[in-house]
Amino acid sequence: MKMPEPDADVIARRAGIARAxxxxxxxxxxxxxxxxxRAYESDGLTAYRQPPMIAVLPETVEQxxxxxKYCHGNGIKVVPRGAGTSLSGGALPLADGVLLGLGKFNxxxxxxxxxxxxxxQPGVANLAISEAVEAAGFYYAPDPSSQIACSIGxxxxxNAGGVHCLKYGLTANNVxxxxxxxxDGEIVRVGGRHLDPSGYDLLGVIxxxxxxxxxxxxxxxRILPRPPSARAVLIGFPSAEAAGDCVxxxxxxxxxxxxxxxxxxxxxxxxxxxxxxxxPRDAAALLIVELDGPEVEVDHLVDRVxxxxxxxxxxxxxxxxxxxERARFWAGRKSAFPAVGRISPDYYCxxxxxxxxxxxxxLGRMAAMSDEFGLRVANVFHAGDGNLHPLILYDANNPGELxxxxxxGGAILRLCVEVGGVLTGEHGVGVEKRDLMGTxxxxxxxxxxxxxKCAFDPEQLLNPGKVFPVLHRCAELGRVHVRGGxxxxxxxxxx
Amino acid sequence: METLRPTTxxxxxxxxxxxxxxxxxxxxxxxxxxxxxxxxxxxxxxxDLSGLAGIALYEPEELVxxxxxxxxxxxxxxxxxxxxxxxxxxxxxxxxxxGAGPGLATLGGCMAANLSGPRRFKAGAARDHILGxxxxxxxxxxxxxxxxxxxxxxxxxxxxxxxxSWGTLAAMTExxxxxxxxxxxxxxxxxxxxxDEAAVDAMTRALGGPFEVSGAAxxxxxxxxxxxxxxxxxxxxxxxxxxxxxxxxSVLARTASLRGLFADGHAIDELHGHNSSAFWCEVGEARFHxxxxxxxxxxxxxxxxxxxxxxxIADAFEAxxxxxxxxxxxxxxxxxGTEDAGAEAVRAALGPAGGHATLIRAPEELRxxxxxxHPQAPGLAALSERVKQAFDxxxxxxxxxxxxxx
Numbered sequence: 001m002k003m004p005e006p007d008a009d010v011i012a013r014r015a016g017i018a019r020a021x022x023x024x025x026x027x028x029x030x031x032x033x034x035x036x037x038r039a040y041e042s043d044g045l046t047a048y049r050q051p052p053m054i055a056v057l058p059e060t061v062e063q064x065x066x067x068x069k070y071c072h073g074n075g076i077k078v079v080p081r082g083a084g085t086s087l088s089g090g091a092l093p094l095a096d097g098v099l100l101g102l103g104k105f106n107x108x109x110x111x112x113x114x115x116x117x118x119x120x121q122p123g124v125a126n127l128a129i130s131e132a133v134e135a136a137g138f139y140y141a142p143d144p145s146s147q148i149a150c151s152i153g154x155x156x157x158x159n160a161g162g163v164h165c166l167k168y169g170l171t172a173n174n175v176x177x178x179x180x181x182x183x184d185g186e187i188v189r190v191g192g193r194h195l196d197p198s199g200y201d202l203l204g205v206i207x208x209x210x211x212x213x214x215x216x217x218x219x220x221x222r223i224l225p226r227p228p229s230a231r232a233v234l235i236g237f238p239s240a241e242a243a244g245d246c247v248x249x250x251x252x253x254x255x256x257x258x259x260x261x262x263x264x265x266x267x268x269x270x271x272x273x274x275x276x277x278x279x280p281r282d283a284a285a286l287l288i289v290e291l292d293g294p295e296v297e298v299d300h301l302v303d304r305v306x307x308x309x310x311x312x313x314x315x316x317x318x319x320x321x322x323x324x325e326r327a328r329f330w331a332g333r334k335s336a337f338p339a340v341g342r343i344s345p346d347y348y349c350x351x352x353x354x355x356x357x358x359x360x361x362x363l364g365r366m367a368a369m370s371d372e373f374g375l376r377v378a379n380v381f382h383a384g385d386g387n388l389h390p391l392i393l394y395d396a397n398n399p400g401e402l403x404x405x406x407x408x409g410g411a412i413l414r415l416c417v418e419v420g421g422v423l424t425g426e427h428g429v430g431v432e433k434r435d436l437m438g439t440x441x442x443x444x445x446x447x448x449x450x451x452x453k454c455a456f457d458p459e460q461l462l463n464p465g466k467v468f469p470v471l472h473r474c475a476e477l478g479r480v481h482v483r484g485g486x487x488x489x490x491x492x493x494x495x
Numbered sequence: 496m497e498t499l500r501p502t503t504x505x506x507x508x509x510x511x512x513x514x515x516x517x518x519x520x521x522x523x524x525x526x527x528x529x530x531x532x533x534x535x536x537x538x539x540x541x542x543d544l545s546g547l548a549g550i551a552l553y554e555p556e557e558l559v560x561x562x563x564x565x566x567x568x569x570x571x572x573x574x575x576x577x578x579x580x581x582x583x584x585x586x587x588x589x590x591x592x593x594g595a596g597p598g599l600a601t602l603g604g605c606m607a608a609n610l611s612g613p614r615r616f617k618a619g620a621a622r623d624h625i626l627g628x629x630x631x632x633x634x635x636x637x638x639x640x641x642x643x644x645x646x647x648x649x650x651x652x653x654x655x656x657x658x659x660s661w662g663t664l665a666a667m668t669e670x671x672x673x674x675x676x677x678x679x680x681x682x683x684x685x686x687x688x689x690x691d692e693a694a695v696d697a698m699t700r701a702l703g704g705p706f707e708v709s710g711a712a713x714x715x716x717x718x719x720x721x722x723x724x725x726x727x728x729x730x731x732x733x734x735x736x737x738x739x740x741x742x743x744x745s746v747l748a749r750t751a752s753l754r755g756l757f758a759d760g761h762a763i764d765e766l767h768g769h770n771s772s773a774f775w776c777e778v779g780e781a782r783f784h785x786x787x788x789x790x791x792x793x794x795x796x797x798x799x800x801x802x803x804x805x806x807x808i809a810d811a812f813e814a815x816x817x818x819x820x821x822x823x824x825x826x827x828x829x830x831x832g833t834e835d836a837g838a839e840a841v842r843a844a845l846g847p848a849g850g851h852a853t854l855i856r857a858p859e860e861l862r863x864x865x866x867x868x869h870p871q872a873p874g875l876a877a878l879s880e881r882v883k884q885a886f887d888x889x890x891x892x893x894x895x896x897x898x899x900x901x
Binding site: 112113114115116117137138158159161165166169170172173182186187188189190192193194195196197198199200201202203204205207208209225226227228248251252254255256293294296297300301353354355356357382385386387420421422423424425426427428429433437440441442444445446447448449451452453454455456467478480 | 579745824
């Protein structure tokens, strides 16, 4: 992975930079010891490692602003980091960059039940928000699988999803406001406790900006009343086609489940070996359909889902009878990644989205690729919204196998785009999918995105090397070249 | 004003390219239902997108629809209804309230304005339903963003940015939206006689409980009297309305338990399917204010404080307000001729809890002088101006419509 050329001049000034940052963030807030810096050398995408030049852990928004202003004034790159659980390398440090850790921003500032929102600092863990409002009967809906550890600031930066986003939306749909510090130190507030901010929908691009537009220092999220009940239906199918038909059948019947997950046979068996969730080992595909809401609604919809499944040739159908059983049904799915980790020394988790009905075809072609690359693959799938997580099994100790896994992964993502899907559903582009952006976007598409980046960070000091395969200078992007349009278009109807 | 009416994407590129080249300011319209909203753009040429019309793709089982911007909402609604689906954000047709008449509203206009109806707080806004877009920037360059799948974080979500940009960043040529199953069954619980504060409290309790309310509005008596629905219009008192949708057994159970919240002596009633639909349509489109020429404001505020905000404004003016979004959306009418549309007082009334006020209807002369969209803090305003530059460096697309440099 090629990152921007480190600036030797900045690295030469390292000691002075650390001293200057130490004046802004006193005490233990600046880390320049090389051994200690190793703690920050990678995020959840551990294939890439690079210790930062310096790490700084501010505690106040004023400190964040001052750190950014100093770095801006001195031409120093900055990589923001939340809990470091990114699976796309969004927080991968730079050799000549300051790593800005938001871990000390860990307070819940306000819970406002009347307005159904909570204002929290960015380092608060996703699950901690739900826990804080649980006693009052509320929760925060987006639930990425790393929700115990991942921070809400990182969720905003990556527009994180989770199994329940089919019904309740991604992070972007659940954030009302943020406080954001721009690279030049300017602090801006967007939105608040009301719906739909005035002016341009900057929240819409800040969510999913992967740390390239600003540093988030406060987030206001919506909280929802917890549904009174939930039940999960576990359905085994003899073929992926039948499972895919069932997903289409449920959606076609006008049912929007709280979650609808699919696992293929290798994933079913890995999970079963690991947690004994009671999955049918001989099923080619397993669906977990969760319905939530008032008991009467859940019972009604469970019957309808079971009826659809039966009609489409389900080999087994089980409905959770209590909370313990529901949790057990989910345990296998939720531990799918570590379960696969037990059957292979390493695995590489992909994250493409496809139109739902192309699933059987995509699974078929993926199986063919698996033979071609000589690497096994297990599939877990947010079937309801078409988000695939193929897990490519490999052994990094075998020379060349990581590269082979990456090539396989790239081929899967190109396949997703080919069938009308996208490169990433919820993990982000980061460094991982950066060089594949051209398969989905034209140069013009990417240049327009970079122009937006230039509006926030014209010197491109914030998290450079992520998302965009080619870095253009903002001055160059700003030039207007008009092609055609020189004549007054005889063909357009005029009045 | 001269009009350009492209009928293909290439023609749209050519038209904007020409305008960029020569620095000609364009006013972008499709149906024209909202031309009277916003600061009058200082445009010399009308770019009429109504020729880019029609549904290009609709896959009910994928919950996705792609259409060109000039496609009317009526056409989309009719097509979706054949499959029991709908645009869940209930795009309102503001034509009647803006004096342009009903039925003109298009998908392009509704997305450009990010307008959402009563289900906003539950189902999301227009911007939450836009999956992909093709558009021509003010540079005369075509770009696309997003895709046609629900879950997508590949690159910045420029679709959301274009939603609510009022045609000041790009001219959209194709829009892909998420569609959803329409609720099978629909009921509305009506509670009579609450004052504004009590109504907002009641809506807050309903929305904080396990009822999955999908609409929460309050009409003071004077507004309720203007409803087309007898059970709202005739009792001669205020009406607080709570909507319940979903599968039949669930709707019946939730309606019953919601009624239980008001068992302590309030007069209550219920609207069923047809009346419910008519009622929520007139709420979403603020039809009660359709007659007349008065000043009309739309305030988005923290919902629990909605009545207090409206109360502060009513202390200063003869204001007539009603509430949607559980109190979070206040439609507020002021008498014609109110000096400066009461802008300073209306915006000051929001107070430290925040929110914003948009001047929906006012004479052109006023909309030139008074900021139609809520003024932003300097840092945010400067950032927004740089965003505008990033898409439209020569300021040719609806210049000044949202404020900024005309």
